[in-house]
Amino acid sequence: MDVRQFKDKVFQAGREAGLEEMEIYAVSSKDLSIRVFQKEVDDYTLSVGQGVGFRARFAGKIGYAYAETLDEDSVYMLVEGAKANAQIIDSEDEIVFFAGAEDYPTVKAYNPELEQVTPEAKIEYAKELEKEAFAADERVSLVNWAAVGYREVEAYIANTLGLEQSFSRNGAYTYVSALVKENEQVKSGGRSRYSNSWADFNARELAKEAVGEAASLLNADTVKSGEYRVLLRYDVVRTFLATFASVFSAEAVQKGLSLLAGKLGEQIASPLVTLIDDPLLENGAASTPFDGEGVPTRTKDVIAAGELKTYLHNLKTAKKDGVESTGNASRASFKSTVGISPTNFYIKPGELGYEELVRELGSGLIIISVQGAHSGANPVSGDFSLGAYGYLVEDGKIARPVDQITIAGNFFQLLQDVEAIGSDLEFGGPGMGGNVGAPSLIVTKLAVAGN
Amino acid sequence: MLSERIVTDVLLAALSTGGDFAEIFMEDTYNTSISMIDGKVEQGVNGRDYGVGIRIYQGFRSVYAYTNNTSRENLMKVALEAAAALAGSRQVQSIVLNRMCVEKFNPVRLEPQRVGQKEKVEVMKRAHNAAANFHEQISQVAITYLDVDQSVFIANSEGLMVDDRRIRTRLGINAVASKGNEKQSAFRGPGRHMGFELYEQIDVEEIARDAAQSAVTMVNADYAPSGKYPVIIDNEFGGVIFHEACGHGLEATSVAKGASVFAGKLGQKVASEIVTAVDDGSIPNAWGSQNIDDEGFKTRRNVLIENGILKGYMIDRLNGRRMGMEPTGNSRRQSYKYAPTSRMTNTFICAGESTKEEIIANTEYALFARRMGGGSVNPATGEFNFAVAEGYIVRNGKIEKPVRGATLIGKGSDVLLKIDMVGSNLATGQGMCGSLSGSIPADVGQPTIRVTEMTVGGRKEAE
Numbered sequence: 001m002d003v004r005q006f007k008d009k010v011f012q013a014g015r016e017a018g019l020e021e022m023e024i025y026a027v028s029s030k031d032l033s034i035r036v037f038q039k040e041v042d043d044y045t046l047s048v049g050q051g052v053g054f055r056a057r058f059a060g061k062i063g064y065a066y067a068e069t070l071d072e073d074s075v076y077m078l079v080e081g082a083k084a085n086a087q088i089i090d091s092e093d094e095i096v097f098f099a100g101a102e103d104y105p106t107v108k109a110y111n112p113e114l115e116q117v118t119p120e121a122k123i124e125y126a127k128e129l130e131k132e133a134f135a136a137d138e139r140v141s142l143v144n145w146a147a148v149g150y151r152e153v154e155a156y157i158a159n160t161l162g163l164e165q166s167f168s169r170n171g172a173y174t175y176v177s178a179l180v181k182e183n184e185q186v187k188s189g190g191r192s193r194y195s196n197s198w199a200d201f202n203a204r205e206l207a208k209e210a211v212g213e214a215a216s217l218l219n220a221d222t223v224k225s226g227e228y229r230v231l232l233r234y235d236v237v238r239t240f241l242a243t244f245a246s247v248f249s250a251e252a253v254q255k256g257l258s259l260l261a262g263k264l265g266e267q268i269a270s271p272l273v274t275l276i277d278d279p280l281l282e283n284g285a286a287s288t289p290f291d292g293e294g295v296p297t298r299t300k301d302v303i304a305a306g307e308l309k310t311y312l313h314n315l316k317t318a319k320k321d322g323v324e325s326t327g328n329a330s331r332a333s334f335k336s337t338v339g340i341s342p343t344n345f346y347i348k349p350g351e352l353g354y355e356e357l358v359r360e361l362g363s364g365l366i367i368i369s370v371q372g373a374h375s376g377a378n379p380v381s382g383d384f385s386l387g388a389y390g391y392l393v394e395d396g397k398i399a400r401p402v403d404q405i406t407i408a409g410n411f412f413q414l415l416q417d418v419e420a421i422g423s424d425l426e427f428g429g430p431g432m433g434g435n436v437g438a439p440s441l442i443v444t445k446l447a448v449a450g451n
Numbered sequence: 452m453l454s455e456r457i458v459t460d461v462l463l464a465a466l467s468t469g470g471d472f473a474e475i476f477m478e479d480t481y482n483t484s485i486s487m488i489d490g491k492v493e494q495g496v497n498g499r500d501y502g503v504g505i506r507i508y509q510g511f512r513s514v515y516a517y518t519n520n521t522s523r524e525n526l527m528k529v530a531l532e533a534a535a536a537l538a539g540s541r542q543v544q545s546i547v548l549n550r551m552c553v554e555k556f557n558p559v560r561l562e563p564q565r566v567g568q569k570e571k572v573e574v575m576k577r578a579h580n581a582a583a584n585f586h587e588q589i590s591q592v593a594i595t596y597l598d599v600d601q602s603v604f605i606a607n608s609e610g611l612m613v614d615d616r617r618i619r620t621r622l623g624i625n626a627v628a629s630k631g632n633e634k635q636s637a638f639r640g641p642g643r644h645m646g647f648e649l650y651e652q653i654d655v656e657e658i659a660r661d662a663a664q665s666a667v668t669m670v671n672a673d674y675a676p677s678g679k680y681p682v683i684i685d686n687e688f689g690g691v692i693f694h695e696a697c698g699h700g701l702e703a704t705s706v707a708k709g710a711s712v713f714a715g716k717l718g719q720k721v722a723s724e725i726v727t728a729v730d731d732g733s734i735p736n737a738w739g740s741q742n743i744d745d746e747g748f749k750t751r752r753n754v755l756i757e758n759g760i761l762k763g764y765m766i767d768r769l770n771g772r773r774m775g776m777e778p779t780g781n782s783r784r785q786s787y788k789y790a791p792t793s794r795m796t797n798t799f800i801c802a803g804e805s806t807k808e809e810i811i812a813n814t815e816y817a818l819f820a821r822r823m824g825g826g827s828v829n830p831a832t833g834e835f836n837f838a839v840a841e842g843y844i845v846r847n848g849k850i851e852k853p854v855r856g857a858t859l860i861g862k863g864s865d866v867l868l869k870i871d872m873v874g875s876n877l878a879t880g881q882g883m884c885g886s887l888s889g890s891i892p893a894d895v896g897q898p899t900i901r902v903t904e905m906t907v908g909g910r911k912e913a914e
Contacts, residue, residue: 037708044536045515045790048529049502064496068519077499085495088485088568093493119536144710144831179710179831186712188831225677225912255488256591259632337494372836375825376858380627380634385858385908387836406677406836406858406908449677449858449908 003028003052006070007158010054013079020057021097023159025292027051027334032119033149036126043147053334054078058086062095066335096315098294100163105280105296109169109287111196115152117172122148125174125203132207133178137215141181145190148174148201151430155288163294171196171285173429176207180214189214194429196283213368216391220401222450223392229364230407230446231357231393236367237347237438238428241275243373244382244411245433248275248302249328249340250317257380259412260308268308269415272350275303277312277434279327279343285427286343286435290327293338297327302342303415314340330434346437350421357422357440359396365448366390366398367407382411405450417444452477452604452614453503457523459546461505462608464530469539470507470514472768473530474607476745477503477521478787481564485596487575490583495568504787505530509537513769515790543608551613553742553749556735559618561647563598571596574622574650581656582626585663588670590629592663597621598647605747613747619738619892620649621881624659628666635672635855637665637822637840642881642892645736665822665841668853675842675857675909681817682859682905683810683845688823688880690799690895693728695828696835696863701730701755701763702781703770703793704887705831712833712864716761722867724759725803732780732796738881739796739893746782746791753779755798756867767793785889792888799896803873807899810872812848818857818907819843819850825882826859833863858908866902874899 001009007024014022028050035043052074053066065081067074130146152170157163177190191210193200232240252258260268269275279297281287291297293315301309313321314329317340330341352360370386377384385408391398420442427437453461458475465473480500486493503526504517516533518525563571575594582592599619606612621642628635639662643649684692697713705711713721722728732750734740744750746768754762766774767782770793783794811819819842826837839857843850879896 040510041512041514041536043513043515043790044533045517046532046536047517047788048520049517049788050519064494066496066498068499068501069521074499077497081497084568085485085497088492088495088572090491091488091493092491142709142831144708186832188829222906257627257634259634335496335498337496371829371834371860372825372827372838372858374827376836376838378634378636380636383856383910385838385856385910387834387858387860387908403834404860404906406860406906408677408856408858408908408910447677447910449906451679 001070003070003156006052009075010078011160013075014056017079017083018058019079019083021160022056023097025053025331025334026156027153029151029153031149031151033147034122034126035147036130039127041123051334053331054082056082056086058083061086061089064337093316094319096319097159097161098163098315099161100294101296103296104165104289107280107287107289108282109284111170111283114170114172114196114198117198125201128203129176129207132204133176133211136208136211137180139180139182139215140178140211142179144179145175145177148172157294165290165294167288167290169287171430172198172201174201174206176210178211178214180211180218182218185218187214187217194285217389217401217403220389220403222404223402223448224451225449227445228448229361230443231361231364231366232441232443233366233368234422234424234426234438234440236370237441238436239370239373240411241345241347241438242431242433242436243377244379245342245345246379248312250311250313250321251340253311254317254320259382263308266308267306269303269306270418271306272418272421273303273306273415274301274348276348277302277342277345281344284344284435285430288343291329292331293329295325295327295329297343300326312340312342314338342434344427344435344437346425346427347439349423349425349439352420352422354422354424354440357420357442358393358398360420361393361442362396363394365402366393370407384409384411405448408447414443419444455548457526458548458606461526461530462546464527465505465507465534466543466608467531467541468534468537469542470509470534470537471542472508472608474506474605475503476787477604478601480599480601483563483598485571485575487579487594489591490576490579492572500786502787505533506790507533507537508769509539511773512537513790517787546608547610548606548612549610551611553613553615555742556733557644557740557742559646562600562618563620563647564600566647574655578622578624578655578659581659582624582663585660586667588628588630588667589626589663591627593625595623611747613743615742617644617741618646619644620646622655624662626662626666628670630670633670635666635669637662637669640881642738643736644738644740669841669855672853672855674911675818675854675907676911677907677909679904679906681814681901681903682907683814683817683819683899683901684823685821686874686876686898687878688895689820690880690897691823691826691837691882693800693897694795694798694895695826695837696833696866698795698798699828700833700863701765703764703766703774706764707770707773710831713761719761720759721761721864722756722759723870725873726756726759726867726870727801728756728799729754729801730765730781730795730798734797737797737894744780744782745784746778748778748780748782750780750796765793765795767791783888783891785891789888794886794888794891795884795893797879797894799877799879800873800898800900802875802877802898805872805874807874807876810874810899810901811845811850814845814901815847817845819845828863835863836860856909860906860908866905869903870900871903872901
């Protein structure tokens, strides 16, 4: 049945079971992903999916349940599941449901033209990616990824206090990765892009960048262990920001899991750093007029010129701190409980182009990739130690490629150590922790382990 | 779950444009997850995942489609939409389904669905109390409880029709120790392919205390010295080194496309001769076991490396076609939302001759990685990295002091050749492995091993 109809049934059954306030958060999505390998469509996946998350108050506590089929069995399962879960909750946290606002911002993140791009055009594009990657360098031995995808998502939220909102967003993504082989040496390079404008997908440009990067890494060697001044490329900065985004969450702060506790109004970063959360960004991959609790969203500086301005709040953490929600309640999916996440979350770009940054670095290392951020970084302490590769820079010029090194340091120190910011801001696309964007940065020093 | 009539019609519809093989994977899964922080239940979620995935092959081409709506009408529509991605004329005219019965070697005594939420919370409280009371430096304990009851039905155009039920139970224990501004956390996550009887078989309190001990040791530890030197990796979750550095490169997903350093090396020496490694999805009740894989093949023991020689890969149906080799019962997927591909099940280095004590006593200087964190690998180059969750410096045959913040990097193929001692204390640990077909439960394992040299990343200069 239709989600609005289903909601009425669940609320009705919930009232009969003695549930108090109730809320439905439903997501429906359409996906198509295509991968080409050796001129053939190697993978073609299409899906139409839906799911409903349900939360309700019973005897003062909140219980959750979710289902993927909107049938009578699910009505029963949601009501009984949420009721059983409400009864085991000990947490004294006060959970508030939101009755809806008068005004919601206008946000544009759905491009109807993108939906019109045919599957055939997408297949052609993926084939071209592979072809262009082979054409870019004769040493390309394999194009192990030539992929393109489309996704459209509609989020719908309604509760028994009268809130009812919905919002649709679409976007396309592409990824190409190639292996370059010389003698017995193999190096890989990849590029991805996310956008909801098809015109942004240039197969030749993307393939050339991926292959160029792989080729530039041939004959890489390690460096002597020690401290280096480092240029972190935009995508590496993005990885750091995504990995440590939770430290800005008021939930982490209140639970003692963020070292930013008690630091509001303090200088926690170099004055060059401004960190923005902008849910209203036009065509942003995480743009939305309302958050996971139905609260209207707004743009804010989280760090302004180095000063910590605010944590990210949902209704629960805001109530605890006696502030307004920042509209950052998140539902990682309809299966998830309400958490906190940034939206379009980015470091404000500076003036310097990438080449200028390399000159500015003078001597040091450029890091273009880090590995193992999910295991080698600790968001609680800020410590990280990650596999990395990139280039050695001498006299403002790239001297040679570098691999088999690790970089280690601390995220909070890194924020303080920013010495220059590039103009090359780029977003990474939708992810569980919002859509993170960053320009390239120079930092004073990181510990590098090599030889 | 679906009638034979519907299955046959949908498979035939999927094959209407020239596909030579079609498959239906249907799933109805009930989940419970409960989270507790500092002894208080914060959240409980019950969920039901339900849907059907339809897969079609035409030679090496593969099309996949999935939906939550399992009405005959919708399944026919989805099958035809998926078929439209292929072009050709019908090759398969009729299908005769044969119901297959599988031996269920993963017995479950206490179905989690029949255990009340309050009993589940009791187990969590036991774990919490043991960890929280371990030491005054323990500042926070987070416990997660999980159970999954997955019923699957698989049918294909070769006539296979089979079902299976996978019940898995797991407890996650995360202990945080604090000293001044510093915090270190340690995780333990025991799990099995079994029901609530897991908690009769494991000592929840002891595991929780072990996590707490690890966090306390690390918060009081100095940073690890960086550089190239010998590394001793302990048993159990230490097996993640093999999983990441070699296991992924032995999956047909990488091998079939030549995107693995192990491609084309069957019969060749790829490891030190004291290394034998196995993937075995048929170990009763192990975390990564299942009666059948997600294409309906029986799981089994596959020798990957024997005395240093590469013996086999882990192969799914589609990559088996590409490689001209038989599937090995390794095809897995997170859910109906993913097309299956070759994945690990329970993967481990087999026991050797030395005792752990001998290995340490015979080492002049090394990093002893008692607990590994997670890691990742680029299968094309074999370059891996992973974090050491609990480390020590070994000097002159003795454990000298704990160290933290170390990362190990290297190439799987190099490390395998540099293993010079293998212990006799094989044990496994549980993890969730993320790859092409989603996140799946997998056991990693090994005895204590010594690697003659690895690059250790850390914040301190070499000693």
